[in-house]
Amino acid sequence: MMTSPAGRLTQGQFSYLPDLSDAEISLQIQYGLNKGYAWSVEYTDDPHPRNTYWEMFGIPMFDLKDAAGVMLELQNCRKTFPNRYIRLMAFDSTRGVESIAMNFIVNRPANEPGFGLVRQEAPGRTIRYTIHSYATDRPEAERGS
Amino acid sequence: MTAPLYTIPGAVQPVATPAAAAAAPAAPTVEAGSMRTVNEVLSQSQAGAVMDELEHDLIGLAPIKTRIRDIAALLVIDKLRMNLGLQAQAPSLHMCFTGNPGTGKTTVAMRMAEILHRLGYVRKGHLVAVTRDDLVGQYIGHTAPKTKDVVKKAMGGVLFIDEAYYLYRPENERDYGQEAIEILLQVMESQRDDLVVILAGYKDRMNTFFRSNPGMSSRIAHHLDFPDYASSDLLRIGDRMLEQHNYRFGPGAREAFEEYIRHRIVQQNFANARSVRNALDRARLRQASRLFADKDREFTPEDLTTIAESDIRASRVFQIAAEQNPD
Numbered sequence: 089m090m091t092s093p094a095g096r097l098t099q100g101q102f103s104y105l106p107d108l109s110d111a112e113i114s115l116q117i118q119y120g121l122n123k124g125y126a127w128s129v130e131y132t133d134d135p136h137p138r139n140t141y142w143e144m145f146g147i148p149m150f151d152l153k154d155a156a157g158v159m160l161e162l163q164n165c166r167k168t169f170p171n172r173y174i175r176l177m178a179f180d181s182t183r184g185v186e187s188i189a190m191n192f193i194v195n196r197p198a199n200e201p202g203f204g205l206v207r208q209e210a211p212g213r214t215i216r217y218t219i220h221s222y223a224t225d226r227p228e229a230e231r232g233s
Numbered sequence: 234m235t236a237p238l239y240t241i242p243g244a245v246q247p248v249a250t251p252a253a254a255a256a257a258p259a260a261p262t263v264e265a266g267s268m269r270t271v272n273e274v275l276s277q278s279q280a281g282a283v284m285d286e287l288e289h290d291l292i293g294l295a296p297i298k299t300r301i302r303d304i305a306a307l308l309v310i311d312k313l314r315m316n317l318g319l320q321a322q323a324p325s326l327h328m329c330f331t332g333n334p335g336t337g338k339t340t341v342a343m344r345m346a347e348i349l350h351r352l353g354y355v356r357k358g359h360l361v362a363v364t365r366d367d368l369v370g371q372y373i374g375h376t377a378p379k380t381k382d383v384v385k386k387a388m389g390g391v392l393f394i395d396e397a398y399y400l401y402r403p404e405n406e407r408d409y410g411q412e413a414i415e416i417l418l419q420v421m422e423s424q425r426d427d428l429v430v431i432l433a434g435y436k437d438r439m440n441t442f443f444r445s446n447p448g449m450s451s452r453i454a455h456h457l458d459f460p461d462y463a464s465s466d467l468l469r470i471g472d473r474m475l476e477q478h479n480y481r482f483g484p485g486a487r488e489a490f491e492e493y494i495r496h497r498i499v500q501q502n503f504a505n506a507r508s509v510r511n512a513l514d515r516a517r518l519r520q521a522s523r524l525f526a527d528k529d530r531e532f533t534p535e536d537l538t539t540i541a542e543s544d545i546r547a548s549r550v551f552q553i554a555a556e557q558n559p560d
Contacts, residue, residue: 146378153357154389156427161385 096200097135100175100191110159113194117155117176120190125178126150127158129165131195133172133231136203136221145169148179162194171197197223268316274309283348290344292473293466297341297457301348304455308352325454326354326429327421329397329443331436332459335507338433339395341459345431346391355429357389365399368413376409380416388427397432398442414446421452462505464494471509475540480517485542493545496554512548519544 092098102108108116117127128148132139145165149158158176165174174195177188201222208216223231268274275281284305287298304326311321326349330338343360350358363383370376384392394400394417402408421430432439432449436458443450462470468491475481482490490512497508504511520540524532 149382149385151386152388153359153386154427156356156388156424157385160388160424 092202095202096196097173097193099135099137100193102192107196108192108194113162113176114155114159116190116192117158120178121152121155121158123178123180123189124182125180125189127152128177128179129158129161129174130177131165131169131172131174133197133228134221134224135173135200136219136224138219139221142173142175145174166195170195173197201225268313271309271313274312278309278312278352280305280309280348280352283344283351287344287348291337291340292469293462294337294341294459297337297459300455300457301341301345305348305352308354312353323354323426325425325452327453328429328431328455328457329439329453330431330433330457330459331439333435333461333505335505335509336459336461337506338459339393342391342393342431342433345429349391349429355390356427359387359390360393361387361390362393362395364395365410368394368400368417369409371409373409376412377416380413384416384420384424384428388424391429391431393431393433396434398434398438401442401445403445414449418448418452464491464498467494467498467506467509470506471513474510474513478517480513480538480540483539483541486540486545489542489545493548493550496550500550500553512545512550513540515548516540516544519547 094104096103098104120127126148129145130142131145132142145168146161149161152158162174162176172195173193175191175193178190180187180189204220204222206218206220208218210216268277284302287301291298304324307324311324314321328345330342332338339362342362346355346358346360349355361383367383368376368380370379400410400414402410417430420428430453432453434442468487471490471494472482472487493512494509497503497512502508517540523541523544524530524536530536
């Protein structure tokens with residue numbers, strides 16, 4: 089059973105909690121902005137855990153003061169891709185850190201098929217394992233938006 | 234999405250479903266909700282302090298101060314109405330500042346951001362000052378992201394567009410300015426709670442701009458016209474500027490400066506407070522070179538802070554005035 093007990097994707101912060109409401113998302117964004125992070129919105133239809141780089145929805149937003157700007161972009165992304173995974177990422181540009189400081193999922197497809205375990209026979213009775221995301225079974229163009 | 238079953242620490246007012254809100258009003262609003270008098274609201278928002286500061290710091294500008302006080306009063310009364318459960322829709326506070334150069338449009342806009350913040354109308358109270366260059370792109374598809382970027386930065390504060398009429402260039406119908414205007418219009422309408430837009434510029438050109446963009450004009454509730462300063466105001470502004478830089482007028486210098494202002498007002502390119510600042514800057518230059526010539530003298534603080542009458546009288550303005558009125 090490769091799928092989490094909750095039956096949904098658990099990546100990033102808060103993923104074992106119920107979905108955050110918009111007001112809660114705003115508070116998280118504001119927390120990051122107060123720390124000086126730059127937020128960005130990303131989406132994907134392939135939630136494989138090793139799929140690190142999701143598609144960027146616009147460029148990262150630097151120099152924002154208020155969460156409303158990020159929320160605006162998030163709403164745009166939700167409108168464009170209602171049935172994809174969308175996550176918010178906060179980039180900490182402090183010298184020596186320069187990496188993602190916060191990252192949580194803010195939108196999920198209605199149906200999350202989860203992952204399967206794939207076994208591969210290798211020489212000498214060796215078995216190799218890999219994880220396969222059911223969401224990518226269909227060709228990209230037919231996965232629905 | 235399902236309603237949250239928990240509260241995040243630090244969340245002051247979790248958005249509760251209507252049923253939950255009715256059952257248990259959030260704790261912090263009880264105190265604010267009990268406010269019934271203007272003074273109670275003022276003591277919480279320090280709006281009174283800002284209004285006093287405005288009165289004290291800005292010289293002249295009586296109509297502007299009145300309007301700002303009206304807006305402040307409306308916001309306070311709205312808060313009281315809300316406490317009594319009356320409907321209080323957030324007023325539209327987009328503004329347009331028109332006036333001649335140097336009449337304090339930018340200064341007031343800065344103040345406005347702070348005032349609205351203290352009144353609790355905008356959340357952050359910062360000012361993002363932009364011109365056409367920051368909004369309009371250079372090629373197709375460049376304008377929208379650029380304008381949106383600026384708008385996002387200004388969210389929670391005030392977006393100040395200086396010389397807004399340059400956004401619209403009627404002589405070039407393929408100009409990208411129109412696109413920026415459309416995005417601004419949309420944001421001004423839909424994100425009214427998040428953003429206050431202030432347009433500024435010279436009166437006649439602003440009127441032309443509004444004539445060709447009626448949508449813009451109707452979305453702006455407050456058209457403030459900045460009057461020119463009287464010469465007595467300008468003199469007081471000069472006093473204030475010198476004070477800020479630790480200078481003062483020497484004997485006779487203030488009278489000379491008064492005369493200077495009287496001549497300068499009628500001459501070309503007069504820019505109100507900005508002209509005063511430039512004149513004082515030049516007087517400081519002259520004072521510096523006057524002192525510089527005395528290579529061996531030991532200066533007292535007195536010497537270094539005093540603008541002498543001669544520093545003012547050396548201005549070209551007096552010559553021009555003398556040429557124009559030979560008698």
